[in-house]
Amino acid sequence: MSKQFADTVKFAFKTSIPVLCGYIFLGIAFGIMLQNAGFSVLWAFIISIVVYAGSMQFVLVNLLSANAPLYTVAVMTLMINSRHLFYGLSFIERFKAMGKRKPYLIFALTDETYSLLSAVTFPEKVNAKTAAFLISLFNQCYWITGSVIGAAAGELIPFDMTGIDFSMTALFTVILIEQIKAAKHKLPVLIGLCSAVLCLLVFGADQFILPSLILTVTVLLLCKPYLLTKTAAKHNAKEGDSNG
Amino acid sequence: MADWMHPALIVAVTAACTIFTRFFPFLLFGGKRKMPRFVQYLGGVLPAAIIATLVVYCLKDLNFSLYPFGLPQLIAVAVVVALHLWKTNTLISIFGGTAVYMALIHLF
Numbered sequence: 001m002s003k004q005f006a007d008t009v010k011f012a013f014k015t016s017i018p019v020l021c022g023y024i025f026l027g028i029a030f031g032i033m034l035q036n037a038g039f040s041v042l043w044a045f046i047i048s049i050v051v052y053a054g055s056m057q058f059v060l061v062n063l064l065s066a067n068a069p070l071y072t073v074a075v076m077t078l079m080i081n082s083r084h085l086f087y088g089l090s091f092i093e094r095f096k097a098m099g100k101r102k103p104y105l106i107f108a109l110t111d112e113t114y115s116l117l118s119a120v121t122f123p124e125k126v127n128a129k130t131a132a133f134l135i136s137l138f139n140q141c142y143w144i145t146g147s148v149i150g151a152a153a154g155e156l157i158p159f160d161m162t163g164i165d166f167s168m169t170a171l172f173t174v175i176l177i178e179q180i181k182a183a184k185h186k187l188p189v190l191i192g193l194c195s196a197v198l199c200l201l202v203f204g205a206d207q208f209i210l211p212s213l214i215l216t217v218t219v220l221l222l223c224k225p226y227l228l229t230k231t232a233a234k235h236n237a238k239e240g241d242s243n244g
Numbered sequence: 245m246a247d248w249m250h251p252a253l254i255v256a257v258t259a260a261c262t263i264f265t266r267f268f269p270f271l272l273f274g275g276k277r278k279m280p281r282f283v284q285y286l287g288g289v290l291p292a293a294i295i296a297t298l299v300v301y302c303l304k305d306l307n308f309s310l311y312p313f314g315l316p317q318l319i320a321v322a323v324v325v326a327l328h329l330w331k332t333n334t335l336i337s338i339f340g341g342t343a344v345y346m347a348l349i350h351l352f
Contacts, residue, residue: 018335068254070253070254077257077265084265086294088266092273114291169321169341170324177325180292191293196296196297212297
């Protein structure tokens, strides 16, 4: 194993530790739910490999126990995961150079992986492309491990884990702070925040995410002439040291 | 039809639709042709806005009119912000905030 590869693995693991904690425990919660609905460990394992979408998998448990019709399943999945349509937009350029790793990186772009990849800066000693791939892969491994543990032995866990899922909120909060610090222009954060709160009030907790993202994109596009002049200088300056 | 068939189809449809939502933008704009300027622009400004949306998403179920008024979450988020501005260490911020949250929901 080359020194660079070892450094890359180490860096990817270190970067993914916050998600490790969150995913293991959220995965366990999912596994327990699935097992209570009458599905075995094998189901948990397969679902976490092929579906791999946090909040959608919790909804999936309800769909499975209700034996829901397939068109309901399709509509629900498209609605709940519609936010992913917007995640891809931020990575089209960056993933172009990823070669064989690209399909998996797209497949594994969950909320948490999206946040890590959009915030991470790769040190020079690591291979940036491999590191991005490994971060995505490690995250899914944590999720699979958690859901298998939950389905196999969830009831046996001796301590009260209620509240551990807050680590995901904490992760997003930390990344938001980093984004605010790094951004020359704070307006995109403000637009995202305001439209989320506004849509939450108007559409309610279960419906707000899609209208909020549409509103965010619309306002961002309207602000384009203004924001572009401000960010252009920064992007040009960054061009020189970007490697992936 | 075997009794595992329908559940298996439910899982397959969920997987297919999830994969579709993740690949769609790449199929639409990721080809060889040059990306439209507005997509390029969104790639730069969208992440910060989406992360802000995700923070709100995590806090969406808070109920301010009912005890404990979302206080455990709000205090814990404040702890995360304070720790992060102070130490700038992601793990300390996340573990600290989560520990405070887990303690608070037992207290309230």
